[in-house]
Amino acid sequence: MKNILVTGGAGFIGSNYINFILNEREDDRIINLDKLTYAGNLENLKDSENKPNYIFEKGDITNSEFVNYVFRKYEIKYVINFAAESHVDRSILGSEIFFRTNVIGTNVLLEAARRYTVEKFLQVSTDEVYGSLGPTGLFTESTPVAPNSPYSSSKTSADLMALSFYHTFGLPVVITRCSNNYGPLQFPEKLIPLMIINCLNNKKLPVYGDGLNVRDWIYVIDHNKAIDLVFEKGRVGEVYNIGASQEMKNIDIVKLILKHLGKGEELIEYVKDRPGHDRRYAIDSSKIQNELGWKPSFRFEEAIGKTIDWYLDNKNWWQRIISGEYQKYYETLYGNRI
Ligand code: NAD
Ligand code: TYD
Numbered sequence: 001m002k003n004i005l006v007t008g009g010a011g012f013i014g015s016n017y018i019n020f021i022l023n024e025r026e027d028d029r030i031i032n033l034d035k036l037t038y039a040g041n042l043e044n045l046k047d048s049e050n051k052p053n054y055i056f057e058k059g060d061i062t063n064s065e066f067v068n069y070v071f072r073k074y075e076i077k078y079v080i081n082f083a084a085e086s087h088v089d090r091s092i093l094g095s096e097i098f099f100r101t102n103v104i105g106t107n108v109l110l111e112a113a114r115r116y117t118v119e120k121f122l123q124v125s126t127d128e129v130y131g132s133l134g135p136t137g138l139f140t141e142s143t144p145v146a147p148n149s150p151y152s153s154s155k156t157s158a159d160l161m162a163l164s165f166y167h168t169f170g171l172p173v174v175i176t177r178c179s180n181n182y183g184p185l186q187f188p189e190k191l192i193p194l195m196i197i198n199c200l201n202n203k204k205l206p207v208y209g210d211g212l213n214v215r216d217w218i219y220v221i222d223h224n225k226a227i228d229l230v231f232e233k234g235r236v237g238e239v240y241n242i243g244a245s246q247e248m249k250n251i252d253i254v255k256l257i258l259k260h261l262g263k264g265e266e267l268i269e270y271v272k273d274r275p276g277h278d279r280r281y282a283i284d285s286s287k288i289q290n291e292l293g294w295k296p297s298f299r300f301e302e303a304i305g306k307t308i309d310w311y312l313d314n315k316n317w318w319q320r321i322i323s324g325e326y327q328k329y330y331e332t333l334y335g336n337r338i
Pocket of ligand 2: 189191207208213215
């Protein structure tokens with residue numbers, strides 16, 4: 001039995017990961033450490049919460065005393081660090097919490113991992129560390145890091161620190177850098193769920209700038225299968241890019257959602273661009289494909305339909321979210337844009 005500390009397991013990708021892994025395997029014990037920020041929701045884990053090999057610990061990864069206690073209590077030998085402040089727009093509204101959670105929090109986990117001699121530490125990172133691409137080319141693992149937002153710069157700092165723990169202390173660190181995820185349980189501040197929910201509520205769909213920015217989309221289950229493979233078989237000290245080669249312009253996604261939900265394009269509203277908005281992301285994932293045999297199994301056209309249907313079928317989930325603190329955030333971010 002492996003004791004795996006999963007941080008940030010109540011968020012979008014982490015909860016999908018835990019639900020997926022606990023369905024696949026019974027021989028691992030997952031200890032989910034999550035602070036339950038605005039983005040953390042235990043409802044995401046209702047399929048897992050009663051499983052005997054699942055434990056939840058509410059806490060903050062920046063609290064080293066608490067983190068050390070969790071490592072000791074559960075004899076943690078494996079770590080997958082999903083916990084982060086994850087939204088670029090929020091990092092523009094206020095960067096301090098991004099530095100605290102993403103950089104200091106990762107440092108606290110790395111120090112504990114070193115103290116308790118963990119056997120693998122997987123740092124979940126993002127393709128945003130590479131900065132922005134022009135109309136052609138792909139990010140490879142040897143693309144120099146060049147982050148542009150407070151969010152991506154904090155993730156880059158965490159990656160560099162994790163790699164330094166490998167080089168300096170021999171801590172068995174491995175890093176995954178994934179492109180934009182979509183799927184069930186994504187907090188409706190990110191493009192796809194925000195557009196679906198606004199559309200269902202007949203609210204304007206706020207498209208930044210000219211709408212021609214490109215992201216490379218991957219279904220969350222494909223990301224999590226890749227994480228699992230890197231966790232099991234990835235070489236320590238290495239970075240693995242993860243992406244499904246599905247580049248889309250933002251405006252095309254918005255139109256697709258409108259069409260799927262039978263709504264007209266008059267709902268689209270072009271708004272003031274995001275400051276420092278990266279133009280294009282696109283991932284070369286040949287390393288993980290060739291070395292570990294991973295390949296994505298979901299195509300965008302099919303999985304976006306599944307995703308929209310999930311939001312249609314789970315109105316209670318997102319209605320509870322958008323009735324709370326979300327209102328204030330929405331007003332702050334979009335109030336002076338539209
Ligand atoms: P999310 O915002 O949905 O969830 C983050 C989770 O971390 C929440 O449950 C939150 O409560 C928890 N958390 C935040 N601060 C914490 C703290 N100090 N201590 C403990 N827990 C804390 O994020 P997500 O979209 O699921 O992203 C998960 C990870 O994947 C992040 O590291 C992110 O950078 C990375 N990533 C995300 C994407 C994407 O498209 N969403 C793409 C590539 C990489
Ligand atoms: P987002 O989901 O925030 O992911 P990221 O910025 O990490 O790639 O945004 C995806 C793209 O959609 C990005 O180019 C910004 C754009 N966008 C909008 O046009 N309107 C919106 O309301 C949001 C949230 C994003």
